[in-house]
Amino acid sequence: MEFHHPTTIGEVLDALDAGAVPLAGGTDLMVEVNFGLSRPDHVVGLRRVEELTSWEGSKIGAGVTWRRLEDSGPRALAQAARTVGSPQIRNAGTIGGNVATASPAGDGLPFLAAVDATIDLRSSSGGRSVRWNDFFVGVKKTALEPGELITSVTLPGELPERQAFGKVGVRNAMVIATVCCVVTREDDGDTRVALGSVAPTTTRVSRAEEMISAVARPTHADLTEFARLVSEEVAPITDHRSTESYRRHASGVLARRLLERCLR
């Protein structure tokens, strides 16, 4: 087995070109290894690469852990980070890993979708930044090309003051979301609603957003209509974790509750 311990992105890219599998926090890859689903014999460890663990303003290095996001991330992203796994998982798992795995239930992804973040990629032939909705293309499928490395996620320079994350699951700790959601609202009413676990990729609900963005002071009836639109617009499935109809219902309830928090 070959394992690289590089300290620079250039060295990581050389290893990727040679066919190495990238390893960050290990919280997804090692589960596959332990269960015999994956047996990489050429691996490049990312945790010693300072550029990946750096965090400057709105550019969050791919190697930034949940623990750090929980302590110093924008509010809704910090709230999301706090619900990921356990302290042990949050000390290891990274935002870049969440993006790379691209699970429909990725807890960090609704925030990226709500604020229209971009995913920054680098390869030995150059770099590109891809808007979140062009990056997540299906269940655990992304636009990442062979030889490309996720180096950071970039948020807009200014984020809405009012933002909230919420998650529905079977228990409080160590839970994979049945539904997770971020709502943000600007002073002019512009509202974004992104949900996870209710479609093949993290998704925005544009009709619900348009409807509620046009209302300066939502009434009880507006909120009810908003929740109905959210429930109508999501595309959940029934699986071992929940049912289609429960997820649809919970999406509307959760989005409405988070919006009410933003309106307070």
Add this chain to the structure above:
Amino acid sequence: MIVTFRLNDEAVNTRVSTPISLLDALRDDLGVFGTKSACEQGECGSCSVILDGEVVCSCLVMAADVEGSDVTTVEGISGAGVHPVQTAMHEAGAVQCGFCTPGIVVTAAALFEGNQHPSTDEIKEALAGNICRCTGYGAIVRAFEELARE
């Protein structure tokens, strides 16, 4: 390949030829058995160790990735003595079958390292990733509440 790291303050080498976990390297190659193997997916916390100052699940760390790192297992948590969290658990009767205990000792030691007087909520949150099937957690939480008051 040979991986060299510090285990409980001593330099050790282990040979890895497959992408095994640190947990498997500890138990199968290095003969350190305090760290327990159960779920192997980061859900149960029985394999908790301190890696470069932070508590992690050793089942989710690739052994080859600890080159040059510092690893502390339950055996090294207090040098030759008994750690205050161990005394607290003993006195509170917080150990039944004992399988989860090493992971809880390591996790609690990391908690008290950063915060000598954690609140009950902080204790519960710190232990959220350590599953115990015997105690119902009452005595474990009480042990650390007691220690937090000292």
